[in-house]
Amino acid sequence: MKKGKSSVSTLRDVAKKADVSIATASRVLSNSDYPVSQTLRKRIIRVAEELNYTPNLLGKMLKNNAYHAVGVIVPTLQNPFFNQVILGVESAAREKNYEVVIYSSHRSAEQEHNNILNLLKNRVMALIIISIDEKGDALRRYIDCGGRVALLEADFQLEGAIIAQTDYLLAGRLAAQYLANQGHQKVALLTSPLTKSYRCQILDGVREAFRKSNIAFSDSDVFVAHTESESDTGLYEFELGRQLVDTFLQNRKKHTAIIAINDITAFGVIQALAQRGLSVPDHISVISFDNITYAEMISPPLTTVELPSNSIGFAACEMLISPMVSNEGGSPDIRFSFPCRLKERQSVKKLN
Amino acid sequence: MKKGKSSVSTLRDVAKKADVSIATASRVLSNSDYPVSQTLRKRIIRVAEELNYTPNLLGKMLKNNAYHAVGVIVPTLQNPFFNQVILGVESAAREKNYEVVIYSSHRSAEQEHNNILNLLKNRVMALIIISIDEKGDALRRYIDCGGRVALLEADFQLEGAIIAQTDYLLAGRLAAQYLANQGHQKVALLTSPLTKSYRCQILDGVREAFRKSNIAFSDSDVFVAHTESESDTGLYEFELGRQLVDTFLQNRKKHTAIIAINDITAFGVIQALAQRGLSVPDHISVISFDNITYAEMISPPLTTVELPSNSIGFAACEMLISPMVSNEGGSPDIRFSFPCRLKERQSVKKLN
DNA sequence: CTGTTAGCGCATTCAA
């Protein structure tokens, strides 16, 4: 009867079969620069291959107490925006040979809490998170335990964390300015509840731009969806868009354009409009924020303000991994924000 | 020099501060049913909280040599189809308190190879994979080392793996039958290269259904994209759809409907048609396969054959985790397939 | 009920 319950062979197995000490085997197989004779080296490598030897990272980690990995926690994998962030993180991580561990919190604070704890239990000491749990106590603890955190798009502060944010004020301004330039004088903003600060920032940006262009824009031009709680189905924001069109059409006063709070909401808006015989951009123009992949797949291709999801993931990961930060020595307290840019496509009509 | 470079406290720290033995602390903090006096129990728990004690899973694992986790490897996170699979896996895993580790191979065989190896190195001994590496040697090795594998939607066999497949033959039949029922007599199939067996199966299903309905359908009705290599940008399949419309329109012979090989390709088809003044479903009908979330977000909402992505992920995970399979005792050699069903929406016109 | 100890897989220090 074999010894191991799992048939993964260990360093000891290799050493025994190659008739060398464990130390020597380790030195060869862990690519140490410690000198080992060619004879033994060859033999060890050969045996390792025969035995399908795969180093047990757990054992290794137990020694160094450091895992070359970063965790990523996003609210949902269903939203392409977050997928983009992940892609950014992955490419930064790959450059430095870091592992990426992906979690979805499914928009649940409890799940998020568990995810953070799991990372900690696995001694993954770097974390990039788009947090939905405003209490932040799990994160607090994570940091107390020596973890490094990059907090993306968060509504709250967290001492000791790197804070990365999109410049939503600019995003709002860009959208409004563009509509103004195209000759739109009466514009509506359709948005999910203003409970997230990024939505408020967009609104502020829009207000500011219209004020500068001398275009009237009041609270009666802002349509806010009323909803209980956010859910994880990919359809959530889409349905919101559809609902918003109802109230919009009831209160419409010669609006020629709609700003939707994000692309998926815009999809809902466009479809609901179409079903009422209003076509985009002929009858009414639509612009939104995100530039998810599908924005250019629909008809008409959606004009939208591209948010730098990829860059933000990339940069956050880089800062987190860079030696500068990973040295202990207190909180980094880095904070940076990213600009956005307009992707002009075909959902906005030029009126002038 | 301080001993711990990481400030995560260990079982030993807790034991020392609570003035008990490590064993006792372990018994309390690992929820063992071993009897410990209330006095000590309370004290240990209190100290553990004070110290932010978080068990090091690595140490634990090192003992049992088994990690309650399943790995998932998908070709890309950009495609909602795979996201659905992941969701299915996650819900099955959560039920049994398993961790889910997600990897993307970015459609690279090399990446996939590394991902599998990493899983092995981390002793994650259960894997659900949508493999793009037909050689399968990394998987072979994974299995040899005692890993359990569920191979989803694969083109190749793998001894010792659970094989799960969608019933693409049925999918093809459903689409074709539906079109026939709606009175379409001349239909085209637009597809990416027939290098994947699932695409061939769909084609076979379509052929079979049309034959039964006495509708002519020959090779000249099949339009195959020519492309070098698959890429990881979310736009890949979309662009394919757009290109296919070109060749389709050049060779069109009174086709009234198009079957696209999947939803994203259909998006490309629909947009390209629209840009040439052909509207769906008024001028031409479109049906496809997948039912990704966005299928109902576009205008017109896409009629499509829903593939059981979620169920397939769920079932695969369940089988993998279930004790039946996780007992050693040779290869399980389970093989199962899932049916699909038609989601009738508005991209197909009724002609009769 | 509590404590002591061995050992999981590995890197590393110290001896040879």
Added chain:
DNA sequence: TTGAATGCGCTAACAG
């Protein structure tokens, strides 16, 4: 150049 021995954090077998 090689090997023996130690310890990383933890559980479990055994001793008290």
